[in-house]
Amino acid sequence: MYNLLISMLIGTAVAASLTLFAEVDYWIAVIAGVIAFTIPFFLITRFIMKKIGELMNIAQRDIQAGRSEKAIKTLESGFKYAKWQFYIKSQVNAQIGMILYIKQDFAKAFDYLQKGFVRHWVAMGMLAVCYMKKQKTSKMIETFEKAVGGTKKEPFLWNLYAFCLEKVGEREKAVSIMEKGLKKVGGNETLQANLEALKEGRRMRMMDYGDIWYQFHLEKPGALIKQQTKAIQGRRKIVRR
Incomplete structure (x- = not known):
């Protein structure tokens, strides 16, 4: 993930620079490197999650107005942030899967729900129901167990x-x-x-x-x-x- 990679590079660069050029004690350099890693990681995470939150809000308004297809397209635009932050792709998949399931487009919904976020309990519940309808009881139970395990x-x-x-x-x-x-x-x-x-x-x-x-x-x-x-x-x- 880009966020993790960028933050690690910054943290490593700061620690190495302090050790090699400023001749700072090793442990102080490590602590400084950790801080240098944490700050950009937090800021980038906050920025990405804000963007995703904005997309979710727009999609929610579209759903309320009966524009489900537009809501799905809005959410799909969030996939561009998947390489930047962990779990973005699975969260977006969960949201799209939910919309399709509610529309009773169960076949398409199933494809998205399978790739959904395990802690999104509504999406996981819908996935479990899909398995039940497919007469895959063991998969249904497995999915429900994951859902109640997280919620x-x-x-x-x-x-x-x-x-x-x-x-x-x-x-x-x-x-x-x-x-x-x-x-x-x-x-x-x-x-x-x-x-x-x-x-x-x-x-x-x-x-x-x-x-x-x-x-x-x-x-x-x-x-x-x-x-x-x-x-x-x-x-x-x-x-x-």
């Missing part, structure tokens, strides 16, 4: 993990994951309620998470409304009797 305190992620496990017929493992999630999160009403639902053989209630849940396209708002309507109608019939 232990996010309740929704544990719920999503368990939901997908239950969907592929791994109810007992889903219960185990929810129990583990409760310990990591430190207590959560929705986690607890869904854990009890799994133990009792009932359906997990994910709609409480709203938009963040629906963007995974595992349930449709309309279908849930129909289910609720039928349930209400059923209760009314029981009352009438």
